Structure formats: C-alpha cells, structure tokens
Amino acid sequence: MSSDIESFAAHLQSSQRILALIGAGLSASSGLPTFRGAGGLWRTHDATSLATPEAFSRDPGLVWQFYSYRRHMALKAQPNRAHLALAELARKHPAFLALSQNVDGLSQRAKHPAEKLQLLHGSLFNVKCTSFYCSYHGQNFTDPIAPALKIPLDESDPTTKDALHTKQDRKELDIADAEVRLPSVTTADLPLCPKCQEGLLRPGVVWFGESLPSKVLNAVDSFINDSEKIDLIMVIGTSASVYPAAAYVDDAREKGARVAVINAARADEPAGGLDDNDWFFEGDAAQILPEILKGVIGEVEQPTEKL
Known part of the structure; x- marks a missing residue:
C-alpha cells in the first residue's frame, strides 16, 4: 500500500x-443512505419506480415526499x-x-x-418548473420545501404521534430507522413555481427515462x-x-x-x-x-x- x-x-x-x-x-x-437503501419511511416502496416522470404525473405528492426525505437526509449529513x-x-x-x-x-x-x-x-437542491410554458430553474435548500412535506420526526408532536412507530430504542429516534405511514399530500400542498405561479416545481434530478x-x-x-x-x-x-x-x-x-x-x-x-x-x-x-x-x-x- x-x-x-x-x-x-x-x-x-x-x-x-x-x-x-x-x-x-x-x-x-x-x-x-443509498438511493435504493432509503430508511424505514420507504421500505414498502420501490425507489426506482418513484424516480420517473410518469410517477410524478401520477402522484406528485408521493414523489415529492420521497425527495423531501432525501433532501432532509442530505442536509443532515456533512x-x-x-x-x-x-x-x-x-x-x-x-x-x-x-x-x-x-x-x-x-x-x-x-x-x-x-x-x-x-x-x-443533477442535484436534490435544484428545482425546475413543470409547466411547458415556463423555463424556471433554481436552487432551494429549504427543509422542507413545503410545510406539508415535513418529515414526521417528533414523536411528541400530536400531528405525527399516531403515524410514527419506532423500533425498540425510542431514545435514538432516527428517520432512517422509523416506520411511518405516509400522510396524504395533495397537489395544492406542493411547491409552486415562483416565476409563473402556476406550474408545480419538481426536483432538478435526472429521472429514469430522461436524457x-x-x-x-x-x-x-x-x-x-x-x-x-x-x-x-x-x-x-x-x-x-x-x-x-x-x-x-x-x-x-x-x-x-x-x-x-x-x-x-x-x-x-x-x-x-x-x-x-x-x-x-x-x-x-x-x-x-x-x-x-x-x-x-x-x-x-x-x-x-x-x-
């Protein structure tokens, strides 16, 4: 060596x-965590099936929840x-x-x-507008990018208490070791383009099927x-x-x-x-x-x- x-x-x-x-x-x-090795929050989901334009069209709330989790974990890391x-x-x-x-x-x-x-x-912290008529690209490090995408970490929070079920050691609560029933997120809860005020923002990453x-x-x-x-x-x-x-x-x-x-x-x-x-x-x-x-x-x- x-x-x-x-x-x-x-x-x-x-x-x-x-x-x-x-x-x-x-x-x-x-x-x-690796892309395919996301924590308990996503153990019941196939990560590759969420990273597509079709998944975003079908359920943008679910896709944004997945990427909000990844953004949160990346910002926690050094x-x-x-x-x-x-x-x-x-x-x-x-x-x-x-x-x-x-x-x-x-x-x-x-x-x-x-x-x-x-x-x-691309980057988890790049965002772009999905409207065909808008060319907005920007950066956003806000965690969460929209209030409805907050990851339920706090067991004492009454809004998340019923959703959160940790493993045996509750003293070291970590989202990667939590099993969470995801709340429903509507399109109206998701981040809008700051430029056109109409199109939904999407993560500025390259999804499967994209060039x-x-x-x-x-x-x-x-x-x-x-x-x-x-x-x-x-x-x-x-x-x-x-x-x-x-x-x-x-x-x-x-x-x-x-x-x-x-x-x-x-x-x-x-x-x-x-x-x-x-x-x-x-x-x-x-x-x-x-x-x-x-x-x-x-x-x-x-x-x-x-x-």
Whole structure:
C-alpha cells in the first residue's frame, strides 16, 4: 500500500490534466443512505419506480415526499474528508475536472469550485418548473420545501404521534430507522413555481427515462477531447461500469491517462479492467483520498463546525 501511495503521489505531482469520476462511495462516510437503501419511511416502496416522470404525473405528492426525505437526509449529513480533499485539489490544480453522479450536494457544500464540478444526475437542491410554458430553474435548500412535506420526526408532536412507530430504542429516534405511514399530500400542498405561479416545481434530478444533461456531457467531452493529453483519471466510489462513466475511463486512457480507483470493494473495477501501471486503493474514500492527495493539497481535517 505504501509503495502504491508513493508511486501515485509521484505521478500526481507531475500530472497536468486530471479527471475524476465520482459515485455514491464518496459520500458513504457521511452516513447517507443509498438511493435504493432509503430508511424505514420507504421500505414498502420501490425507489426506482418513484424516480420517473410518469410517477410524478401520477402522484406528485408521493414523489415529492420521497425527495423531501432525501433532501432532509442530505442536509443532515456533512461533507467528509474525501469531499474536502477533492475540493482542495480542484482549487489548487488548474486543469482538474470532476464528474459527479451524486445528487446530495455534499461536494458543493465542501466548496468544490463550481466550474470544476459537473453534475451528471443533477442535484436534490435544484428545482425546475413543470409547466411547458415556463423555463424556471433554481436552487432551494429549504427543509422542507413545503410545510406539508415535513418529515414526521417528533414523536411528541400530536400531528405525527399516531403515524410514527419506532423500533425498540425510542431514545435514538432516527428517520432512517422509523416506520411511518405516509400522510396524504395533495397537489395544492406542493411547491409552486415562483416565476409563473402556476406550474408545480419538481426536483432538478435526472429521472429514469430522461436524457442526461447535454451541457454536462459536452463539458466532459470537451475536457477529454482537448488537444493535450490527460495524465490521470481517478474513479472514486463508483464501479464506472455503465455508460457514460465506462466510456470516459477508456477515452482518458486513450489520451494517455493512468487510472487510479478508490473503492470499498476490489470487485468495483472499471469495465475495461486495470493495467499493471494503474492503481487500486481499496477502502473508505474518506480515509484514502486525503492520504494519497496529501502531497499536493496538504493535510485535510474534518471541520468541527457544520458546513
């Protein structure tokens, strides 16, 4: 491991252009449940069936309740040392670009420079109007975004007492360990567009069946297809085994890049595998990234205050 860190650090020091592909493993140490692993509130629902335009048309209240839960959990979480390390690398390295598949907003809260962070699946905190005649896009960090979407956390609240049934230890009440009968939410209870005052707002994430954002894809393609070579591509917290991430690894390799994978399981290699001169760092990204990037970014400490 130490020899791998040394050889990686030496290559990092000499690298001019660096690309990073980021997945859910980056946020694992922040305590966020995975998309398909949402807590007790959603154990009876198939998350993938809620993340579609059809589901929103059919029951926007239910879909907004699911995303309100995810927004709440993301805001409770804190960026970990891996988020902070990548943000520092982005600030210190002029030719660095990160493509994130995460929607949790933790990279942004770690102050990752916006121009060096592309969001493949959007963000939980982006919202847009569903009216065909309105082009509103904005950001909203209000929790909950509408009063009717409040997550019933407080067992003493008479409006939620009957709905909430916790596990044995009621002293450590946590929404991820609660089983809640969801209240009915009508369309009138949901957030309206502040611009047109008519269309419903929806989460600004890419749902199943929707196209990935062309602006993001074009930015990454432009970085890869630049006339200069790419020295390094880091694959962090994702297997990079599906399009477009898998293609980016191969494209970067064709431009001369060596590959460094930071993942919790050795099985999570890129689809094209690894060469002898690539690196695989197995374990928690929050522990590994600050260590292997230290030669360029210095020491990274977890802040004591909430970001």
